[in-house]
Amino acid sequence: MNTAKPVFELQGVAYRYPDGPQGLHDCSLRLERGRRHALLGANGAGKTTLLQQLNGLLRPSAGQIVFDGQPLDASRAGLRALRQRVGLVFQNPEHQLFSAQVFEDVSYGPLNLGLDEATVRERVRAALADVGLSAHALAPVHQLSFGQKKRVCLAGVLAMQPEVLLLDEPMAGLDAPMQQALTALLDALVARGVTVLLSTHDIDFAYAWADHLHLMQAGRCTASLPATDLPSQASAWRQAGQPLPRVLELHQALQQQGLGLPGEPPRSHEALLALLALSARPQATPSTPPARMNCHD
Amino acid sequence: MLIEHWAYANRWRGVSPAAKGLWALAGLAAAQGAATSGRALGSAAALVAVCLLGAGVPWRAYLRAAWAPLGFLALSAASMSVSLRWAGQGLPTFQFTPEAQALAGHTSARALASLAALLGLVLTTPLPDLMALLRRLRVPDLLLELMVLCHRLLFVALALFHEASRAQRARLGYASRAQAVRSIALLLGHQAVQLWQRARVLQASAEARCGGAGLRFLPPVYPHARRDVGLAALASLGLLWCTWGLA
Numbered sequence: 001m002n003t004a005k006p007v008f009e010l011q012g013v014a015y016r017y018p019d020g021p022q023g024l025h026d027c028s029l030r031l032e033r034g035r036r037h038a039l040l041g042a043n044g045a046g047k048t049t050l051l052q053q054l055n056g057l058l059r060p061s062a063g064q065i066v067f068d069g070q071p072l073d074a075s076r077a078g079l080r081a082l083r084q085r086v087g088l089v090f091q092n093p094e095h096q097l098f099s100a101q102v103f104e105d106v107s108y109g110p111l112n113l114g115l116d117e118a119t120v121r122e123r124v125r126a127a128l129a130d131v132g133l134s135a136h137a138l139a140p141v142h143q144l145s146f147g148q149k150k151r152v153c154l155a156g157v158l159a160m161q162p163e164v165l166l167l168d169e170p171m172a173g174l175d176a177p178m179q180q181a182l183t184a185l186l187d188a189l190v191a192r193g194v195t196v197l198l199s200t201h202d203i204d205f206a207y208a209w210a211d212h213l214h215l216m217q218a219g220r221c222t223a224s225l226p227a228t229d230l231p232s233q234a235s236a237w238r239q240a241g242q243p244l245p246r247v248l249e250l251h252q253a254l255q256q257q258g259l260g261l262p263g264e265p266p267r268s269h270e271a272l273l274a275l276l277a278l279s280a281r282p283q284a285t286p287s288t289p290p291a292r293m294n295c296h297d
Numbered sequence: 298m299l300i301e302h303w304a305y306a307n308r309w310r311g312v313s314p315a316a317k318g319l320w321a322l323a324g325l326a327a328a329q330g331a332a333t334s335g336r337a338l339g340s341a342a343a344l345v346a347v348c349l350l351g352a353g354v355p356w357r358a359y360l361r362a363a364w365a366p367l368g369f370l371a372l373s374a375a376s377m378s379v380s381l382r383w384a385g386q387g388l389p390t391f392q393f394t395p396e397a398q399a400l401a402g403h404t405s406a407r408a409l410a411s412l413a414a415l416l417g418l419v420l421t422t423p424l425p426d427l428m429a430l431l432r433r434l435r436v437p438d439l440l441l442e443l444m445v446l447c448h449r450l451l452f453v454a455l456a457l458f459h460e461a462s463r464a465q466r467a468r469l470g471y472a473s474r475a476q477a478v479r480s481i482a483l484l485l486g487h488q489a490v491q492l493w494q495r496a497r498v499l500q501a502s503a504e505a506r507c508g509g510a511g512l513r514f515l516p517p518v519y520p521h522a523r524r525d526v527g528l529a530a531l532a533s534l535g536l537l538w539c540t541w542g543l544a
Contacts, residue, residue, distance in 0.1 A: 088505045097449070100449055103515065107515035108513065112506060113507060138310075160507070
């Protein structure tokens, strides 16, 4: 277990929206630095509220948020310093894009950081290349597809080079190849030391990708666990009303049928197939699973 | 949407907006200073030809974009060439005097040339490029920010309108005149709330990217801007030389 100082720590955070609904109830959570975090929960569970708390768009009505060992400073300067280091990508790209051209919109954040023009141009170029939209730099935003708009939103935040990247339902509305490309990009960011927290409904994706799973229910942070611990806590997870990842259910069913598979439970469909292929070969009896299986660890 | 489309799709998309702005300005100056109606019409023809042949805007698209302003122009010309006369008793009479017709003709020719200059600019230059040019010309930031937001929200509103009206149509919202009126009223009410919510979320997203002090964007780079402006200056001088009666 990583005992290093967490990048974020929520201590009993509560929030009520001005028009009445309770967004968060006594929510406590730790986000380890440089790891992949998935925030799971049904619609209305409080995922977006929590992400906006971490970027300082909303402020707790009770409890506190500790960022990098210090209580979050809600002053103007404090919020500016926070947002330089913590980027938020909104769920709906129409909520984030307000410039008519791709290049302009991506340059908005870096310019707000006070960077010189040459640096901003380089960051915009690199961010657009990262999301595969270099050819659309001068395109009008309203002519882009939904997926392309989402990628522009991501580029707009990547160009600010945040230490912590918050993504609200980033996979929603993306097709499978785009989801794979985004996953690869997030992996590359984590390899550079960026902490990534994304919200999702998709337990299969979260289990395959994340290092840590955080569960929210009705505004409460009800569970946080390393993804590798999920198999051992499967019954508690089910009792919380959450579905298990299908790959885990299948793995358990295969074991109940007497088909013992070596090593750690697989985290993805591909990893399970690789494990089955290995177990089918009598000469291959590895004591540890193949490297592909743990590519997300 | 037609103007927006060709502003991005024309051959001069990569030409410096400063050069295109200079050419349009010269067109306006030529129109206002044209010595005769014929010279004003000549400058209008030159401006149209440059837009169609140089920038590659199709003539059908050009006509469609010009249709509405040409209609207004025709209406204005007709009203200028007619005057009402009342002798003190009986009904007033319409008069078509040669002076009024000459004035209407000359004014319309100038207006036509001005229209050609402005259409040439907007059909070849996307609005964000024009706003970047205006920013360089020290137009107040507040005005430019309003332009940025209005331009973006226009497309957001259009998308919302089309999506919502399609959804209404799918549920027989326009099956009768009464239902159509009710659907449109609901749609407009809904649209107002949606736009207000969008504006609030856009504000939040700007704050999330350290915004607040103003909307600042990086303008695109035009590598041949000097050459473009030089050519535009030469062409502008030629146009003014011809239409101001110096030639």
